[in-house]
Amino acid sequence: MNLRFVEAFYWVASLKSISRAADKLYLTQSAMSSRIATLEEELGVLLLDRRDKQFKLTGAGVRFLMYAEKLLELQREVKAEMGSGEAMAVSMRIGAIESVLHSWLIPWLESLRTEHPGLELELTVETTPILVDQIQRGTLDLVFAVLPASADGVRNQALPTMDMVFVGNPQLHTKRSYKLSELASMELLTFQKGSQPHVTLLDLFRQHQMEPKKVHAISSISAMVQLVQGGFGVALLPRAAVERLTGFAPLRPLSCDVKLQSLPIHASYRTDPATKTVETVVRSAMRFAQQQGHAPKRRPSKAISGKPVTSKKSMM
Known part of the structure; x- marks a missing residue:
C-alpha cells in the first residue's frame, strides 16, 4: 500500500x-x-x-x-x-497578525531557522478572521491570532498576552500622565472595527461613561505609526510592538490613569500524524514568547526617533 x-x-x-x-x-x-x-x-x-x-x-x-x-x-x-539524527526538512505555512509580526515573530523566525536549518517557511500576515478561516480550511499549518480556531484536527495553545499602550507624538504629547477623559477629547487610532482592541477601547470609555471624540479604525500598524508621527492622533498599540519600533519612528508611550486590557494571542495549528514538525515549531514559539514576556523591559524613552517604518499591511 x-x-x-x-x-x-x-x-x-x-x-x-x-x-x-x-x-x-x-x-x-x-x-x-x-x-x-x-x-x-x-x-x-x-x-x-x-x-x-x-x-x-x-x-x-x-x-x-x-x-x-x-x-x-x-x-x-x-x-x-x-534516521533520528536527520535535520527537519519540511515546508511550513505560518500566518500571523501584525501585532505579533511587529513584536516577537521576526526574532523567533530567525531563532527557528538557526535551530532547524532545513525548515522552509511561507509567511502570511493577515487579520484574525482571515487567519482563522485559513487554518480551518487547511491553507495554513500554524497561525498566531487573537482568537482560537475551531475545526476538526485543529489544536489551540494560549500564548502570553500583550500589554497595550496609548502612543503619541513626543512633540505634541508631553505630559507625564494622561487621564482617560483627556484621551477621550483626542482623535484615537485603533485596529479595524470588530477587532479586540477596537471593541475593548470602546467598552473602556463606556465603562467610565465617556464618549470619545473620534475613534479611527486603521488595519495597519505602519499606517497608525505614520499618522501619529504626523500629529493625526493617539494610537492604541501593543507595547512590545512599540518597543520594537525604537529607532525607527518618533513615538511616545503615554501613561494613563486606567488599566488597559491586554491582547490575547493564540497559536492554532493542524495536527499531522506523519510528522511532529508543527508541534516542534509551536513549542519553540511558546518558549520564545514566554522568554520575551519575562525578559526585563526597557524603560520607554521620552521620544523614539528615526526613519518611519514601512510595512506592506497590518492587522489584528
Whole structure:
C-alpha cells in the first residue's frame, strides 16, 4: 500500500475537500482524485460518497480514516527511529497578525531557522478572521491570532498576552500622565472595527461613561505609526510592538490613569500524524514568547526617533 495515497486520503478526509487537500500536498486536483481512486481500487471499497455535492465519507471511509492515521503515525515513528539524527526538512505555512509580526515573530523566525536549518517557511500576515478561516480550511499549518480556531484536527495553545499602550507624538504629547477623559477629547487610532482592541477601547470609555471624540479604525500598524508621527492622533498599540519600533519612528508611550486590557494571542495549528514538525515549531514559539514576556523591559524613552517604518499591511 502506497503511504502517499494513504496520506492523500487522510488530508481529504481531514479537510473535507479534495481541492484543499490538493493545495496542502502541492498536488493538482486530478492527481489527488487519482490517488484516492487507486486507494479505493486496492482496498476494494469506496471511501468517498460521491452521490452528493456535499463532502461525505462512506462507512468504509470512516473506518479507514482511523487506520490511515495509525499508518502515518507508524511511518513517522519508523523514520524517527531509523534516521533520528536527520535535520527537519519540511515546508511550513505560518500566518500571523501584525501585532505579533511587529513584536516577537521576526526574532523567533530567525531563532527557528538557526535551530532547524532545513525548515522552509511561507509567511502570511493577515487579520484574525482571515487567519482563522485559513487554518480551518487547511491553507495554513500554524497561525498566531487573537482568537482560537475551531475545526476538526485543529489544536489551540494560549500564548502570553500583550500589554497595550496609548502612543503619541513626543512633540505634541508631553505630559507625564494622561487621564482617560483627556484621551477621550483626542482623535484615537485603533485596529479595524470588530477587532479586540477596537471593541475593548470602546467598552473602556463606556465603562467610565465617556464618549470619545473620534475613534479611527486603521488595519495597519505602519499606517497608525505614520499618522501619529504626523500629529493625526493617539494610537492604541501593543507595547512590545512599540518597543520594537525604537529607532525607527518618533513615538511616545503615554501613561494613563486606567488599566488597559491586554491582547490575547493564540497559536492554532493542524495536527499531522506523519510528522511532529508543527508541534516542534509551536513549542519553540511558546518558549520564545514566554522568554520575551519575562525578559526585563526597557524603560520607554521620552521620544523614539528615526526613519518611519514601512510595512506592506497590518492587522489584528
